[in-house]
Every structure is written in structure tokens, then in C-alpha cells.
Amino acid sequence: QTGYVTLDRGYKNTGATKSAITFLDGEQGILQYRGYSIEDLAAKASFLEVAYLLIYGELPTQEQFATFETSIRRHTLVNEDMRKIFDGFPVNAHPMGVLSSLVSAMSAFYPDLEGSKEDTTDQHIIRLLAKMPTIATWSYKRGLGHPMNYPKNNLDYIPNFLNMMFSLPVEDYKVDPVVAEALNVLLILHADHEQNCSTSTVRLVGSSQANIYSSISAGISALWGPLHGGANQEVIEMLEDIKADGGDVSKYVDMAKNAKTTGFRLFGFGHRVYKNFDPRARIIKKAADDVLSKLGVNDPVLEIAKGLEEAALHDDYFVSRKLYPNVDFYSGIIYRALGIPTNMFTVMFAIGRLPGWIAQWKEMREQKEPIGRPRQIYTGATLREFVPIEKR
Ligand code: SDX
Secondary structure, three states: OOOOOOOOHHHOOOOOOOOOOEEEEOOOOEEEEOOEEHHHHHHHOOHHHHHHHHHHOOOOOHHHHHHHHHHHHOOOOOOOOHHHHHHOOOOOOOHHHHHHHHHHHHHHHOOOOOOOOOOOHHHHHHHHHHHHHHHHHHHHHHHHOOOOOOOOOOOOHHHHHHHHHHOEOOEOOOOOHHHHHHHHHHHHHOOOOOOOHHHHHHHHHHOOOOOHHHHHHHHHHHHHOOOOOOHHHHHHHHHHHHHHOOOOHHHHHHHHHOHHHHOOOOOOEOOOOOOOOOHHHHHHHHHHHHHHHHHOOOOHHHHHHHHHHHHHHOOHHHHHOOOOEOHHHHHHHHHHHOOOOHHHHHHHHHHHHHHHHHHHHHHHHHOOOOOOOOOOOOOOOOOOOOOOHHHO
8 A cells, every 4th residue: 555544443532624614622622613602692593594504604684595595495395206106115114214215316306418518506495495495395294194295386485384284184284482492493403514424425325426415315325324314213212111111210321331342332422523412412401401391391201311411410321431512412302292203313403404515515616626536554465376166
């Protein structure tokens, strides 16, 4: 091998790019999008304002926002032929597999004209932001045997999504402002997180000049993993198991401490970068109390989650490894209170993360990053002669 290779499994100490989008400090527990603190944005901004900020670098003026928001509002319909692809999935297909496939299929329905030199990136950005929520609701409605809902141009982004998710032809559906506001905060908190696994996937796929739909589809697939975005579904299933098992959190803390033998991890705990409290988890934990009390929801797993957090944060195994609750630990408790089923939690993460993936893909292209192609340290067989099968 010419030159030398430094092995860095999981890229724990490798900077893959320069980026001006998101700043996070794992020691201090700081997260900022384009210089604005996540606390400020979650309290004061709308999700689409944050999407514009991440993608275009500045908070939009009223005129810029009106144009951006109107374009999205007018592109929420999905080509009806995509329903034929969707109808081919088994009813119990996981919504993340469906979402990844249909977003990839968008490259066939909204292709760039062959050889067109016009930069159509902004049109594809609008289509992704506008159509992914519509597609996301299909799995939920079909899983219930309910008719699909179409988007409505007279609804804002989040109410439109909620209406497609929960309205039924047999009764009027009124969006609860508490639910819409809670979702606004959750989507903002998930919007970007610098070079995490799924974002790095989007960048790597896009670095080969693959189109934006294929790149985002790859990011959705990476997010699905239980160690990444899929953790929010695993957390609720873990908390339900603890509840069914009598609520004894110390037993599960012990199981996690003996991960080598039990193979058990406390989902929603630990983070590659945060060696302090994940600032998003802090906001979501507080929001969980607020939203559940406003909605009059009493979910026993919230108390189990708090008990588990308390036990872990006072246990040397977790303290010594700086394992704190991450963004996925409390988010599922709010999603559930909003009526969103467990198998849709990671889809909610994908809807939130979409503007971040888009912003990072756009920056990668604008910075003309080279195609990603890491090296390896070879540990296989040395040169040997081929042996014909009759002699093997
Ligand atoms: C997200 O990167 C991002 O920014 C991701 C994300 C984003 O916004 O994009 O923040 C979203 O993916 C949050 C993480 C969601 N995943 C989980 O909650 C799954 C559970 N957490 C872990 O699997 C783990 O903490 C990771 C995957 C999050 C981080 O893994 P690392 O950095 O590779 O750390 P590691 O696996 O090397 O763990 C270090 C030690 C090990 O023990 P030792 O070998 O030193 O004895 O800590 C232990 C691990 O066994 N450990 C855990 C644990 N997480 C790590 N032990 C018990 N429970 C856990 N959850």
C-alpha cells in the first residue's frame, strides 16, 4: 500500500468536512444551527423557518418566508402513480422501509431533464420538504385500514401533516394547538446534528453526484438503525418491557452494566459526541411534562423513564462512561401522547432531520467535495495460486 493509513473505526476521531451549518460542543452540551442556540429556536421559531435557516444560511425575511412556505404548500401532492408502488408493500411493512423506497422513487417521478444545465436543486428541495410528510402518513393510514388523506393548501405545514395523519371522512378533525406546538418543537430539535451517521451517509452518496432523492433515501435507511434514529422506537419498547416486568429499573440498569453478557443496552442513553446531557433531551424532558399535563395524558412510562434516568445517573458504570439521556430517550413519550404510534417514531425523526440532510447535501455540492472513498488496512490472505474445483 502506498503511503500510510490511520485506522479510525466509526470515524470517532475523523473530521470528514468543513461545515458552517451546525455547531455542537459535546463537553458543554451546546447545539447551535447557523449560530442560533437550539433553546432559542425551539422556543421562538417555526420548523419551516428553521428549515430555511439550515438550508440557506439565514433566518428568512417575511417575504423570503412567504415565498418558501407558499412553494412548499403548493407541492404537497404526490404523483398518483407513486401509490401503485406503495400499494405493492405488505400492510405490515415498516414505515421507514416504505419511506426510504418512495423517496428514492421520487427520482423517477421528478427527474432532471436529461443533460439540463439548469440548477434545479431548489425545486427538488421544495418537493422533498413538501411531499415527504404526505408520503409518511400513507403507512399509518393503511396500517389502520383507513382511507388516505390528501394534503390541503389552506393548512400550515404541521397542521397539514396532522390532518393527513388523523382526520377521517366520518368526522371533522380539529388540530389541537398543543399538539401542533409540541410537534413544532420536536421537529426543530431533530432538524440537524452535524456529521451523524445518516447525514454522513447523505453526504457520501451525494459525493458520487447521485441525485438528491437517492441521497436522502440512503440517509433514511441509515437513520432506521436502532443505534441511531431507530432508538426512539427501541426506548418506548424497552420502557414498556420494564413496566410489564414490574417497573424495577435497577434490574435493567444492572443488565446494561453487564452488556458483555446480557447484550442489553439502555436505549436512549449515551452519545458519540455528547459527554454531558444532550441539550435536546433536556428540552424534550421538560416538554414531556408540559405536553402530557396539557393533554391530560397520564403515561406510566414517563415515570419509569425518569426513574431509569435517576438510577443510571447515580451509577458509576454510566457516570464513568459519561452516558446521559440523548434526544431519543423522552421523544417517544411525547409522540405517543400526540397519538403517533411507536412504529412511526423514526419516521417523525426523518421528517425533522430532512432539512438538515438537505442543507448538508447542498453544502457538500457547493463546496465541490471530492467523492468519498476511504482506505483500509488489509488483513486477508497473501497471494496464492488458483486451484481448479476438481482438485479442491
Ligand atoms: C442518535 O451522532 C448523532 O449525532 C446521533 C443523533 C443525531 O441527532 O443524529 O444524536 C441521534 O442516534 C442518538 C443515539 C441513539 N442511540 C441510542 O440511544 C442507542 C444506545 N446508545 C448506544 O448504542 C451508544 O451510546 C451510541 C451508539 C449512541 C454511541 O456509541 P459509541 O460512541 O460508539 O460508544 P460505545 O458503543 O463505544 O460505548 C462506549 C461504552 C461501551 O462500554 P465499554 O466497552 O467501554 O465497557 O459505553 C457503553 C458501551 O458498552 N455504552 C452503553 C450504552 N451506550 C454505550 N452501555 C449501556 N447502555 C448504553 N446505551
